[in-house]
Amino acid sequence: MANYHFGSGSFKDELWLKEKAVFSKPIGVDVEFITPGSFDWVFADANGVEVRTLRQEKAGGGWTSIDFASLGLFDDYSIGFRNASPVERQIKQGDVRM
Numbered sequence: 001m002a003n004y005h006f007g008s009g010s011f012k013d014e015l016w017l018k019e020k021a022v023f024s025k026p027i028g029v030d031v032e033f034i035t036p037g038s039f040d041w042v043f044a045d046a047n048g049v050e051v052r053t054l055r056q057e058k059a060g061g062g063w064t065s066i067d068f069a070s071l072g073l074f075d076d077y078s079i080g081f082r083n084a085s086p087v088e089r090q091i092k093q094g095d096v097r098m
Contacts, residue, residue, distance in 0.1 A: 004096040012088050014042070016080035022046050023096055024076050030065045031094035033058055037085030041066055044078040051077070055084060061092075 004023065009015050017023075029041075036058055043052045052071060058064060068074065079096060083089045 003098060006091075006094050006096070008090070008092055010088050010090045011081065011083055014080055014082050015089075015091070016042075016078060017096065020044070020048070020078045020080070022076050022078050023098065025074070026068055026077060026079065026096050026098050028065060028067045028097040029079055029094065030063060030097070031081075032061070032063045032092040034061045034090040034092050035085075035087060036060045037083070037087060037089060039084055039089055040082040042080040042082050043071075043073060044080070046076045048078070053082070 004018065006017055038055060038057050041054045041056065042050060044050045052073060056064060
């Protein structure tokens with residue numbers, strides 16, 4: 001299956017990719033942030049139940065990635081970002097690798 005490329009977005013609370021669509025067996029996500037700050041990677045199963053949350057500190061903007069196998073995630077998931085910073089977060093672009 002082809003990768004899913006997503007464009008820019010901003011969020012004060014949460015941002016779910018493709019309106020919380022469920023991706024079939026994703027293997028990783030690469031995302032380029034414009035703004036610095038803390039955020040959570042959030043993963044929900046096909047029923048919408050959050051199964052994993054992982055905090056990441058980002059001192060500056062730029063690319064960051066996550067690997068699903070290293071987290072023990074091998075099924076179908078929705079992928080989101082939750083702001084843990086006092087400022088609005090901005091994403092420039094990214095890819096879900098499948």
